Structures are given as C-alpha cells and as structure tokens.
Amino acid sequence: MTDPGSATQKPHTCLRNVASLWTGTEVVRGVDVMMAEGHIVTIERSSGGGGSAIDIDATGLIAMPGLVDCHTHTVWAGTRLGDFVRRQSGESYAAILEGGGGIHTTVHATRGASDEVLRALCRARLDTMLASGVTTVEIKSGYALTIEGEARLLRIARECAGPQRVVTTFLGAHAIPPDRDRAAYVDEVCGPMLAACLAYADGIDVYCDRGAFTLAEAERILRAGKAVGLSIRAHAEQVDGTGIAALAATLGALSCDHLERLDDAGIAAMARAGTVAVLLPGAMLYLHDSAPPIAKLRAAGVALSVATDFNPGSSPVRDLWTCATLACLTMGLSPEEALGGITVNAARALGLAGVGELRAGAVADVALYKPPPGEIADPRVLVQYMGGHRAEMVFVGGARVG
Ligand SMILES: [Zn+2]
Known part of the structure; x- marks a missing residue:
C-alpha cells in the first residue's frame, strides 16, 4: 500500500470500535485497529477519536485475522459426481x-x-473463499502427473494470486499414472x-499411503525437494499407518496432514520438530473415517491446524468456517483451538510469519463479520454456527479487497 502523505502523518486506516477480535490466540473486546503500510500498527482500547486518513466504523463487528486455508487442491477441471453417487450406493473409494x-x-x-479454463475455475473458487474471509490459500498441483502439466498447474495457481496470498505446493507424487512404470x-x-x-513452487508434498507412494519412495521425493530448497509437508497416516509422519517431521516438515492413523512415534517426532498437525474433517467425513488422536497431539504440544482439503473427490468442501465447526464436532477441538487452527497455526503450517495474527507488527490481513442475528459479537459464535459466514469487509495487506 502506498502512502501519499508524509512519513510523519497519522496511520492510514483505522477500524474503529471493533466489538471483539481474535488475535490468533485469544479474544479481546472493544478495540481500535490501526493499519499503515500493509501492517498492523496498534490495537488499542477504543478511544472514540478520529484522525486517521481513513476511519472505518466497525461497531458491532467481529474482527478475525484473514483466514488461512493451508491445504487445498483448488486447480482442477471436471466433475466427480459419478464417484459420489457410487460411493453413496456402497462402493469403496479404493474399488x-x-x-x-x-x-x-x-x-x-x-x-x-x-489454461484459460483452469484459471477461471481456480479464480472462481478463490473468490468464494475470499467472500468468507480467507485471505491466504495453499494450492497443490497433482492433477496432471506429467512434467509440463504439473508445472502448468503451479504456474496457474500463482497467476491466480491477488488479492489473496497463494502458496503453491508441488504434488507430482499425488498418484502413479496407471500407464506409467512406478519406479x-x-x-x-x-x-x-x-x-x-x-x-x-514454494513447497513439496507427497501422498504416502496404501495405493499411493511407499515410505521409501516418499522419503526420496521429500529429500529431493528439500535439497533444492522447498519446504516439505506430507499427506500422512490417512488410510494406513506408514511411518511417514515421523519421517517427514525428522526431515523438518512444516506440517503433516490427515493423521487418522498417526501413532505415538509420529506424535513424538512431530512435537520434537515443531511440525503442525493439519486436520481435515471434510475428508474424514466424506471417507466415513474416524478422528485423528487429538488428545495425544494436544498433550504432546503439537500445534493443531484445520483446513478444507478442498478437492472434487474426497473433500468437495470449500468453506473453511464449516471445517472449523466440524473439527469441533467430529474431532473434539475447542472453539478457541478451531479459531487458532484456521489462523495462526495454519500460517505456521505454511511457514508464514506475521500472517494469521492480529497484533502490532503483523501483516494487515483482516476480515470483519456481523454476528448471526440476535447473537453476541464473539468470534467463537462463528464456530458455533456452522459455516456460510460472509465477511462484511476484507483487507489484505491493509488494502480493502472485499
Ligand atoms: Zn489433500
């Protein structure tokens, strides 16, 4: 954001009289949020005073850090309705x-x-997310599985950045093409x-599981990505327990995702490495699965994040707020854990500092919401009410984008 005035003038934008605000770790009430040059300058008790270049009345509104969806597969074409119908008639995903x-x-x-069709589809999906207050989205490749095709999907994902921040992950190891020799x-x-x-690409991911890549193959792939400077993450312990979570954590993975079959060794390794556990309740429900070991993760001090896993097959769920609520209902998270899971811990899963938090010095990504009719203005009420929350205003880097 450019500032047309002198360097000494008042902060550029002030959100006045915010009813309640999620800092990333706690709820505070009755504050003014000053933003300048793309960052939060101060969050202080509401003064009622003016004096900013732009004053925005936020009376009665809930402020959240712009939400972070840290696990999606947003660039694809085609429909999977046929699969859904077959699964609901009793066929297994594997069959x-x-x-x-x-x-x-x-x-x-x-x-x-x-390219044009894929860009338009991706952009339309991102627009829906932005309307709900999601300002940072991780997007994986993995639906081309060829050299040029995977690079194309990542390029298109990057081209769809703005107003949202887009973090890209190379997932050539999503599946083995049926016509290819595995090795x-x-x-x-x-x-x-x-x-x-x-x-x-900003990072590399691998789908290590029964029917996908083996632990030895996954290790080779993650090491190759790490060697060229990519951050690493893994689709881990979803269908079978493979040991990938412990291995990826030991290699310095930012996150391990899914984790329904996670064992104690994996939990210990993730805790030691500071690897974030990314919980994907959409996939868990669509695959009729059971919950990851949340109590053990919590006891070990592993940071919990929640994401959509937005994809047309196992999680056609585009609303991150819905996933926050489902993580409470199906996995036992507290409302505060769910709020941290879609903000500060999701940013951590992507290695982004200063995003997903509202504090002095943080990036000024902010989403403002009205509480549901008749409800109190408390961020936790947006978790209590399942999904569909539209942001009244959205800021990215201090600039209003919605
Ligand atoms: Zn996924």
Whole structure:
C-alpha cells in the first residue's frame, strides 16, 4: 500500500470500535485497529477519536485475522459426481480408484482443460473463499502427473494470486499414472518434474499411503525437494499407518496432514520438530473415517491446524468456517483451538510469519463479520454456527479487497 502523505502523518486506516477480535490466540473486546503500510500498527482500547486518513466504523463487528486455508487442491477441471453417487450406493473409494475412476477422472479432465479454463475455475473458487474471509490459500498441483502439466498447474495457481496470498505446493507424487512404470515415475518426480516445477513452487508434498507412494519412495521425493530448497509437508497416516509422519517431521516438515492413523512415534517426532498437525474433517467425513488422536497431539504440544482439503473427490468442501465447526464436532477441538487452527497455526503450517495474527507488527490481513442475528459479537459464535459466514469487509495487506 502506498502512502501519499508524509512519513510523519497519522496511520492510514483505522477500524474503529471493533466489538471483539481474535488475535490468533485469544479474544479481546472493544478495540481500535490501526493499519499503515500493509501492517498492523496498534490495537488499542477504543478511544472514540478520529484522525486517521481513513476511519472505518466497525461497531458491532467481529474482527478475525484473514483466514488461512493451508491445504487445498483448488486447480482442477471436471466433475466427480459419478464417484459420489457410487460411493453413496456402497462402493469403496479404493474399488472406484482401481476401476480407473477417482483421481484419474480428474487428471484426465484437468489435462484436457486450457489454461484459460483452469484459471477461471481456480479464480472462481478463490473468490468464494475470499467472500468468507480467507485471505491466504495453499494450492497443490497433482492433477496432471506429467512434467509440463504439473508445472502448468503451479504456474496457474500463482497467476491466480491477488488479492489473496497463494502458496503453491508441488504434488507430482499425488498418484502413479496407471500407464506409467512406478519406479520410472518416481525417478521423474524427483528429477525433471521437480526441476520444471521449481520456479512455481514454494513447497513439496507427497501422498504416502496404501495405493499411493511407499515410505521409501516418499522419503526420496521429500529429500529431493528439500535439497533444492522447498519446504516439505506430507499427506500422512490417512488410510494406513506408514511411518511417514515421523519421517517427514525428522526431515523438518512444516506440517503433516490427515493423521487418522498417526501413532505415538509420529506424535513424538512431530512435537520434537515443531511440525503442525493439519486436520481435515471434510475428508474424514466424506471417507466415513474416524478422528485423528487429538488428545495425544494436544498433550504432546503439537500445534493443531484445520483446513478444507478442498478437492472434487474426497473433500468437495470449500468453506473453511464449516471445517472449523466440524473439527469441533467430529474431532473434539475447542472453539478457541478451531479459531487458532484456521489462523495462526495454519500460517505456521505454511511457514508464514506475521500472517494469521492480529497484533502490532503483523501483516494487515483482516476480515470483519456481523454476528448471526440476535447473537453476541464473539468470534467463537462463528464456530458455533456452522459455516456460510460472509465477511462484511476484507483487507489484505491493509488494502480493502472485499
Ligand atoms: Zn489433500
């Protein structure tokens, strides 16, 4: 944000008389939020005074740090309605996948879509997220599974940044294409595919599970990404316990995601490494699965985050607020844990400092909400009421974008 005045003038924008605010770790009430040059300058008790270049009346509103969705697969084309209908009639996800459905349907449609179509789809999805107050979105590749195709998906994800922050993750190791030799494909992911994607990727991810990549393959892939400077994360311990969480944490993973089959060794390694546990209640519900070991993660001091895993197959869920509520209902998080999970801990899972928090010095990403009719203005009420919350105003880097 540029400041047309002198360096000594008053802070540029003030949100006056915010009813309640989530700092990232606690609720505070009755404050003014001063923003200048893209950052929060002060958060102080409401004074009632004016004097900023732009004063915004936030009386009665709830302020949140711009929400952070730290696990999505937002760039794809095609429909998976057929899979959903088959699963609801009793077929298993694995049986559908083995029959050439599942992810392969999406890979086929995505490969066949033009850049323009994929960009428009991604942008439309991001717009829906922005309207609910999500200002930072992680987007993975993984629906092309070719050298040029994976690089294209990451480039398109980057092109869709603005007004939201977009963090990109290379997920060539999402599935093994049915027509490819397994060892040759892993060689390609670690070699030319990684090289082609490097210019467009912030991190690398691997789907280590039954029917996907083995622990040895996942280790090779994560080490290759780490060696070229990518942050690392993993789809971990979802269908089978593989040991990937402990391995990824030991390699310095920012996050391990899913974790329904996480064991004690994995929890201990994640706690030691400061690896964030990313909880994905959408996928858990769609796959009729049980909850990760939340009490043990909490006891070990592992930071908990909540994300949508937005994808057309196992989690066609685009509303992060809904996931925050589901994490409470199906996994036992407290409302405060859920709020931290979609803000400060989600930013930590992406390695972003100063995002997902409202405090002096933090990036001025802010979403303002009205409480539901008749309700008190408390951020926790947005977790109590399931989903569909539209932000009244959204700021990214201090600039109003919605
Ligand atoms: Zn995922």
